[in-house]
Amino acid sequence: MKNVKFGDLGLSEKILRAIDDMGFEEPSKIQEEVIPIVLEGFDVIGQAQTGTGKTLAFGAPILSKLDRSEGRINTIILTPTRELAIQVNDELNRIAKFTKVKLLPVYGGQPIDRQINALRRGIDIVVGTPGRVLDLIGRNVIDLSRIKFLVLDEADEMLDMGFIDDIEEIVKNCSKDRQTMLFSATMPDEIRQLSRKYMSDETKHVSIVKNTMTVATVAQFYYEVKQKDRFESLCRILDVDEPSSAIIFCKTKKGVDELVEALDVRGYNAEGMHGDMSQSQRMSTLRKFKEGNLDFLVATDVAARGIDVENVSHVINYDLPQDTESYVHRIGRTGRANREGTAYTLVTSREYYILKQIEKATRSKIRRKEVPSIDEIFLTKYKSAVARVKEVIEKEEHKRFVSLATELDEEYNLVDVAAALISMVLEKELGSNYAENSIGSSSSYVRLFLSIGRMDKINPKALLQFFSDQADTDKEDIGDIDIMEKFTFVNATEEAAKAIIKHCSGKRLMSRRVNIEISRPR
Numbered sequence: 001m002k003n004v005k006f007g008d009l010g011l012s013e014k015i016l017r018a019i020d021d022m023g024f025e026e027p028s029k030i031q032e033e034v035i036p037i038v039l040e041g042f043d044v045i046g047q048a049q050t051g052t053g054k055t056l057a058f059g060a061p062i063l064s065k066l067d068r069s070e071g072r073i074n075t076i077i078l079t080p081t082r083e084l085a086i087q088v089n090d091e092l093n094r095i096a097k098f099t100k101v102k103l104l105p106v107y108g109g110q111p112i113d114r115q116i117n118a119l120r121r122g123i124d125i126v127v128g129t130p131g132r133v134l135d136l137i138g139r140n141v142i143d144l145s146r147i148k149f150l151v152l153d154e155a156d157e158m159l160d161m162g163f164i165d166d167i168e169e170i171v172k173n174c175s176k177d178r179q180t181m182l183f184s185a186t187m188p189d190e191i192r193q194l195s196r197k198y199m200s201d202e203t204k205h206v207s208i209v210k211n212t213m214t215v216a217t218v219a220q221f222y223y224e225v226k227q228k229d230r231f232e233s234l235c236r237i238l239d240v241d242e243p244s245s246a247i248i249f250c251k252t253k254k255g256v257d258e259l260v261e262a263l264d265v266r267g268y269n270a271e272g273m274h275g276d277m278s279q280s281q282r283m284s285t286l287r288k289f290k291e292g293n294l295d296f297l298v299a300t301d302v303a304a305r306g307i308d309v310e311n312v313s314h315v316i317n318y319d320l321p322q323d324t325e326s327y328v329h330r331i332g333r334t335g336r337a338n339r340e341g342t343a344y345t346l347v348t349s350r351e352y353y354i355l356k357q358i359e360k361a362t363r364s365k366i367r368r369k370e371v372p373s374i375d376e377i378f379l380t381k382y383k384s385a386v387a388r389v390k391e392v393i394e395k396e397e398h399k400r401f402v403s404l405a406t407e408l409d410e411e412y413n414l415v416d417v418a419a420a421l422i423s424m425v426l427e428k429e430l431g432s433n434y435a436e437n438s439i440g441s442s443s444s445y446v447r448l449f450l451s452i453g454r455m456d457k458i459n460p461k462a463l464l465q466f467f468s469d470q471a472d473t474d475k476e477d478i479g480d481i482d483i484m485e486k487f488t489f490v491n492a493t494e495e496a497a498k499a500i501i502k503h504c505s506g507k508r509l510m511s512r513r514v515n516i517e518i519s520r521p522r
């Protein structure tokens with residue numbers, strides 16, 4: 001079967017040239033089907049998975065039909081968020097590169113006067129959020145009575161309860177003689193029904209049906225965590241996976257603020273984005289993230305829909321999404337345009353059934369993963385330190401220090417020197433982050449100090465024996481047990497800690513502070 005080319009779809013030469021400039025070789029399935037239909041003048045409801053190029057699917061044919069600037073609004077595109085309005089406007093601007101068409105994004109949180117002035121100078125396509133568009137209609141600067149195209153991007157979200165009144169109001173102002181287009185990766189039946197009101201009887205439904213609602217290139221996993229271990233688990237996941245760039249979703253704005261602060265304290269490069277932040281802050285954070293100067297974007301669902309950032313390697317649902325649609329859109333921020341991605345969801349045992357519902361509704365497989373142990377993190381950090389050493393040697397960046405190392409060679413065993421350097425590097429990497437945090441410590445307080453010296457494993461049996469001896473003595477106040485004096489624990493495993501906890505629970509030790517210190521030998 002011959003692959004369809006952009007040139008086969010009936011687009012104008014200027015638009016084809018722009019698409020070529022953008023570096024796109026072939027149309028995606030949704031583009032292949034939607035573009036000719038729009039060019040023919042039909043209303044369209046288009047559904048295709050996240051990141052499959054729906055923006056261009058409506059943008060290219062609209063621009064192909066407009067070509068010249070008419071100096072008055074002929075197209076209105078509505079998006080649920082400000083950032084998405086800006087992004088869609090940018091993408092369309094790239095497609096419009098060789099035409100004279102003028103576009104303007106309008107959205108709240110930006111001085112309205114500037115937008116009014118720009119609109120007065122003559123704009124063909126307005127891309128905006130419903131609230132601001134209504135405001136501008138009310139001020140008589142946006143007149144939709146002669147528009148040719150109305151697009152609802154993220155249509156289901158726009159027709160959902162929160163936006164429906166504004167949308168109805170805007171549609172009332174639109175010319176009857178228009179093409180209406182609805183796009184989204186998810187299109188629940190009730191939304192389809194509702195949309196009939198705004199669409200012609202000849203509306204074409206284009207649904208790129210795949211086995212799953214989610215994109216195949218996104219590997220999906222979940223971690224079962226205790227509520228109180230949520231944060232610690234996240235840190236461990238980040239430390240072992242070392243995502244190049246991740247979006248972490250929280251349920252609430254407060255949750256976002258708290259998580260950003262906690263991540264910051266632990267030294268992660270994270271910033272938040274939610275509806276209570278100023279627009280300039282939201283934009284600068286997103287810009288930083290897009291430019292690769294921010295590792296972790298922590299956000300509410302405000303970033304769940306439509307946002308297209310290249311190379312987001314991970315999406316992490318720190319809190320569960322509110323519904324299946326939200327899950328699909330959130331994880332769709334990775335694995336875009338056929339790239340690979342990873343999606344993680346943290347669930348408590350009580351939330352597990354919701355995850356199962358999502359899995360069923362999306363028909364995708366969300367596999368279980370275990371939260372990494374401290375040993376695994378240690379190993380990861382060790383491996384990346386060694387990889388860096390290798391890189392330095394290969395690039396010969398170490399050459400100027402060779403003479404100093406020769407001096408060390410005279411005094412010490414070089415294996416000891418290497419071990420000391422590893423120790424210093426890892427200490428810096430891990431800091432005290434894992435010294436005072438352990439998972440599953442229930443009400444007991446367990447401190448684990450990672451050791452990075454000799455590799456003798458702790459002997460859980462001996463430890464348990466020690467504890468049972470202590471418990472059996474039935475001392476009233478055991479208080480802080482300083483076991484450092486009795487044992488030297490080297491490279492304690494998390495299993496050992498778990499065994500201790502298991503042993504302690506149900507005993508009277510439970511209510512006491514158990515302070516296990518495993519020292520780091522010098």
Ligand SMILES: Nc1ncnc2c1ncn2[C@@H]1O[C@H](COP(=O)(O)OP(=O)(O)OP(=O)(O)O)[C@@H](O)[C@H]1O
Nearest residue numbers: 024026027028050051052053054055185306308337
């Ligand atoms: N034919 C194509 N070939 C390669 N890349 C493309 C093509 N069309 C669009 N893209 C790029 O793919 C990315 C995703 O496109 P877009 O944001 O339009 O996806 P979407 O289907 O609207 O996703 P979502 O449902 O998340 O909004 C963008 O970076 C876009 O520039």
Ligand SMILES: [Mg+2]
Nearest residue numbers: 054055153306
């Ligand atoms: Mg989109």
